[in-house]
Amino acid sequence: MTTDLNNIGTSLDFFVVVSIALFVIGAFGVLTRKNMIVLLMCIELMLNSVNLLLVTFSKYHGAADPQVFVFFIVVVAAAEATVGLSILIMAYRNRKSIDIELFNKLKD
Amino acid sequence: MSLQIISIILGSLTIASALMVVLSKHPIRSVIFLVVTFFFISSLYILMNAQFLAIVNIIVYAGAIMVLFLFVLMLLNLNKSAEPESSILVKFSSLIAAGGLFLVLIAALKDSILLSKTYIPNNEAIGTVEGLGNLLFSKYVVPFEVSSILFIAAMVGAVLLAKREKQIID
Amino acid sequence: MGQNILLLTLIALPLLGFIITGIFGKKLPKLVTVSIATVAVFSSFVCALMLFNMNNKVQYVHLFNVVHFEDFKLSANFQIDSLSIWMTLIITGVGTLIHLFSIGYMSHDKGIFKFFAYLNLFIFSMLLLVLGSNYFVLFFGWEGVGICSYLLIGFHYSDEEKGIENSIAARKAFIMNRIGDVGLLFALFMLLNTFGTLEYAGIAAKINELKLSGMALPLVAISAITICLFVAATGKSAQIPLFTWLPDAMAGPTPVSALIHAATMVTAGIYLVVRSNFLFELAPFTKDIILYIGLATSLIAAFIAMRQSDIKKVLAYSTVSQLGLMFVALGMGAYTVALFHVTTHAFFKALLFLGSGSVIHAMSDEQDIRKMGGLAKKIPITHLTFLIGTLAISGFPLLSGFYSKDEILAHALMESPVLYGVLMIAVTLTAIYMFRLYFLVFQGKFRGGNELESHIHESGPTMTIPLMVLAVLSVFGGLLNLPGIFFHDYTHWFSHYLESTTAGLNEIETHHLESSKSLILMVAASTLAIGIMIWAYINYAKNGKLAKEDSDLNAWEKLSNKKLYIDEIYNFLFVKPLEWISKLIYTYFDVLVLKNGVFATASLIGKAGSITRKWQSGFLSSYLFWMLLSIVGLIAYYVIKIQFWNY
Amino acid sequence: MDTGLLIEKSVLVLIIFTISLGIAAYQTYFERKLAAWIQDRVGPDRAGPFGILQPIADGVKMFLKEDFIPKDADKWLFIIGPGIAMFTSLITSAIIPWGTDLELFGRTITLQVADFDIGILYLFAVLSISVYGIMIGGWASNNKYSLYGAIRASSQMISYELAMGISAITIIMLSGSLSLTDIVNKQHGMNWNIFYQPICFVVFFICSMAETNRAPFDLPECENELIGGYHTEYSSMKLGLYLFSEYTAMFISSAIIAILFLGGYNFPGMDNFSGNTLAILSIVAFFSKIFLFIFIFMWIRWTIPRFRFDQLMHLGWKVLIPIAMVNLLITGIVIAIKEGWFNELM
Amino acid sequence: MESLTNRKKVVSDKPMTFMEELYLPAIFHGMKVTFKHMLQKRKTIKYPEETRVFAPVYRGMHVLKRDEKGRENCTACGLCAVACPAEAITMIAGERKKGEENLYREEKYAEMYEINMLRCIFCGLCEEACPKEAIFLTDRIVPTEFDRENFIYGKDKLVESIEFPIDITKRQDTGKRTEK
Known part of the structure; x- marks a missing residue:
């Protein structure tokens, strides 16, 4: 059990698969769900899958730079969540609902 | 290799909880499952020696962003009006599209997955606070500073958006 | 050791004065405000004197790097040498006297704290200009004095009679200066391009190196740089063709005219040329x-x-x-x-x-x-x-x-x-x-x-x-x-x-x-x-050839009085043709070509849109669905391309 | 893995949990006693001599009461809410260094479950998660008072976490490490941080009071406005868990404050001892500091009236955060000067 | 106007000084106060085990006294009912029959005597009005009940029993009592 954590190399590909799966699940959620908050959450999920991939590659290449990018992605995600949620609240005030189907003004 | 088994178990749990995010009916359940997903992702980070990111992930995502989501959900109090279901057609086509994306991405990254046999052992210091801190405050100091501007912009934007316009009523 | 601290205090004091008078000036009693501003400048002058006394060789002070990529640096560096100290002495010395004068002159003005804050800011900018050891810091000071000049010329912008006139004069000064600043900016870019640094000493060293190694100097580039620098100098020091702003700048309060438009700021152009003499000599x-x-x-x-x-x-x-x-x-x-x-x-x-x-x-x-x-x-x-x-x-x-x-x-x-x-x-x-x-x-x-x-x-x-x-x-x-x-x-x-x-x-x-x-x-x-003195005495004092009314002037006198009609000439040469060309373009190009063209394109797009709009369901999910599908298609295409055709 | 280490850590975890829970239980007793004393009363004295068995009686009562789940409540969330609250307040104790090394059975036992090199970050991670217990419980009750309590709790905890974090950063800067062990060891003897950072201490103390929802910051559960706040609908042991978690959180916060500011297990004159004597003395010192803070927490609760909610937000955002930031800035400048970053200028 | 007690405090809303705005001195002062109380003697007692000693003027539950031979003092004159400001006392007079001399002191007695304890304000006027030293207020407490009816006390609850006479000698003398 005293194995060094460095030696899990062969399972790194598994992490890649996991992150792809997370991304796809997020995308699927964005397509099927209609609640705007859930949509935002699915986007967070996709961002996290990218983070996971970056960390995996960082581990793989032995460089810390991708982890710094993860840091920035987290920052951007935080900013995005605040702005997104406040837009959502505005939308809710106007329509009394956050159903994405009701917001189809884009076609006009 | 027991660690491999652990990582496979954790990875599967991650995927399962992520699926629950998408599949559970109630948004609050989705939030909670998303938090659980974040915890699993953090555990994966720890497996890859990125402790600092793991903790930051929990603090920022689970501790701040998701609390915000939960907060908004509670404020809107939507539990009465249930979310309308998507039609079977939409679900089916989305499943096809998502499945296609999964396959295609796997196919695209197949080479890199195969490459991992020639895995390069890395130095220990990359995931630690020191390693990241040194990089962040030297090479990436400009983006780091710029991100603070991003935060201020986001903050101002959020406040402006969420503020009720009282002048109109007066 | 001591010199560096002295230099920093010297620069920091007017800034401090500016901050204090600018933020708290309205609330503090008038006397305190003005004395803070004046004492700040005076202490700077004392520091400058001490530096002058000590200094016998060139000294550099590095404060911090503003931008730092690899070996490219823009830093806030300062330089103490006889030239900068001498300019500092003039600026702070004359500045102190003019601050003192302003106490009396501006005593009836409501915005006196604002006035002193601006004056202090001006002194600070001017110090940056002369004390910086590179063109980067100089540029900051250059712009700073420009802004202060603008603010101070238009100081009485809310005056009932002359307010608008004052602001127009301020604007004119500002715009004229901007033309010069463009020259300075170009010069900076070319300097960076040619020598890779903005430090005076660095550039001089590079030139010497080139000379010693017998290589050809980039003379064309240097000529262009010097011309650009000179354009900047004409802007700030009111030379032909950019001199008309200076007489108009007299709209500002008189101490301002004395300090900025006579003693210090306008000599910045001279300073710039002197500072860059190693370039001009080439x-x-x-x-x-x-x-x-x-x-x-x-x-x-x-x-x-x-x-x-x-x-x-x-x-x-x-x-x-x-x-x-x-x-x-x-x-x-x-x-x-x-x-x-x-x-x-x-x-x-x-x-x-x-x-x-x-x-x-x-x-x-x-x-x-x-x-x-x-x-x-x-x-x-x-x-x-x-x-x-x-x-x-x-x-x-x-x-x-x-x-x-x-x-x-x-x-x-x-x-x-x-x-x-x-x-x-x-x-x-x-x-x-x-x-x-x-x-x-x-x-x-x-x-x-x-x-x-x-x-x-x-x-x-x-x-x-x-x-x-x-x-x-x-x-x-x-x-x-x-x-x-x-x-x-x-x-x-x-x-x-x-x-x-x-x-x-x-x-x-x-x-x-x-x-x-x-x-x-x-x-x-x-x-x-x-x-001449005797002649003038006889003419103006004895013989009483008093100043005539505008209508009594003869030809050359009129020419002089009307400033050689330079403003009018500028108007005729630059403003009028521009307006004329604009009008021409509007009538022939805008209306005929652009308008019709745009409308035609728009109607075309509209027609195409009405056909394709059936895709536009307005539902986010459907857009995303198509987007996802396209991404899948694209990636699939490239994967297949790589796998099967081995690119 | 070393079996001995496994056993050692398991025993340690067990002991810490027992102690935490025991102290939390007796905190309730002590709190009631203290309140009584401050109000010139006697306090609980029926169960056992001096009422010493009161917590046990309370616990038995909690267990025996009817476990009630409201009709429209979200059942699962209603159940896991108190669990999360208890869990989060207990797991913080993992990183607390309880004393110097103990030597038993020929082994050197570190009195700390896990020595993270990013201990403080772990602490804040756990803190940020502890909101969930209250929020989920409050929301799942499907009661407007509970919801109000939950929303108040979350906004209060998020707001005060900022000031707390900033003042913790000050200490991190002072110690140059994120590990709690390092921070404690930096304060060897009487070299405590509170002497260098009194303002920081006050800010951190106020914030931890707000984080644990103690009076005068107990708005999430203020009885006269919100009945019971987020636990209005709770009864039986689920309510007990919420109350327990609050008291455990108080215990842990006291420990954290003691570590960050009062030198943890350090005590003056500790160089005269060594080995197990030192270890036991250090544990005693640490616990006496913790009890001091618990006492102050309670003392404040029974002295100061509750804030209004807008006052609470005002205090958090407009007073504590600016103070903490200015303090951080000044500390930074002082450290920079001490480290000689400005030397080349001079 | 000059106040008699001089305890009046003038309320003002003048802006706070810096020290007051800090609040900390005030908080420390408050904490000092509470700490002092922590060390003070407890003001409460463990009630069922200990009871407080009542003051001699304490006016609790009424008692209808008997004389030293065990005869009821009350003659149903009705003065107590007249004196009662709360209209709590009511009674019906009866005539003493032969053979009841050992029960009633005089030939008229109260056949029924009721005090509504919910109306009674324990003012003690009945005691003062009584010419026969028959009714007294004691230091006993009116026990609690669940029904309102039970608060109408009849003679069964009011008259003292012969075996356990109620001692009223410790009550403060109102100056009318002759019997000691």
């Missing part, structure tokens, strides 16, 4: 341009000043003319001489402006010299100091202006007799209009009416003390750079002082005329000055 073409433009400016401005009726306008044109003289000196490569004239000019022009401010104060804000006269007895201190200033600027023997002008003339004579002759005309004109101004204001009879006459009073001590100090300096300032005929041991102290430690100036020797020749020149100049 570009003789630019030097010629400088020479001729300086000469032309000097003559034209002197001519215009002949028949101006506003006391401050006369002084403003005189400033432009003097700056022209300095540029002539620069064009001849006599950098130290130009700086010497900057120094003496700072003294007597500040004195004259402050004197005029005192006069205006006494006259209850009347600026028209045709309504003055005979003020000598009513405001004796102002009169005396103003007389000293007039004598100094006219080149009266043994006063400061005499020496500095004489140096320029001597160099001109060495260059060519024709140049000397032309310059003599400018100098003569200077003496004429200055004596005209003096006699019209102080001698003869009062022409402003009884009511105004009863209000006339001498200004308080805060205003007269600076006048007296400046008068003393104007009298003895020339001693800094005595020509060889007097006291042999101490001659040309100033030139040697600058030569000794200023980086880049080393290779330029100061030329001296032999004693006998310079004696002849001096005598000639003195005679001329005294002669």
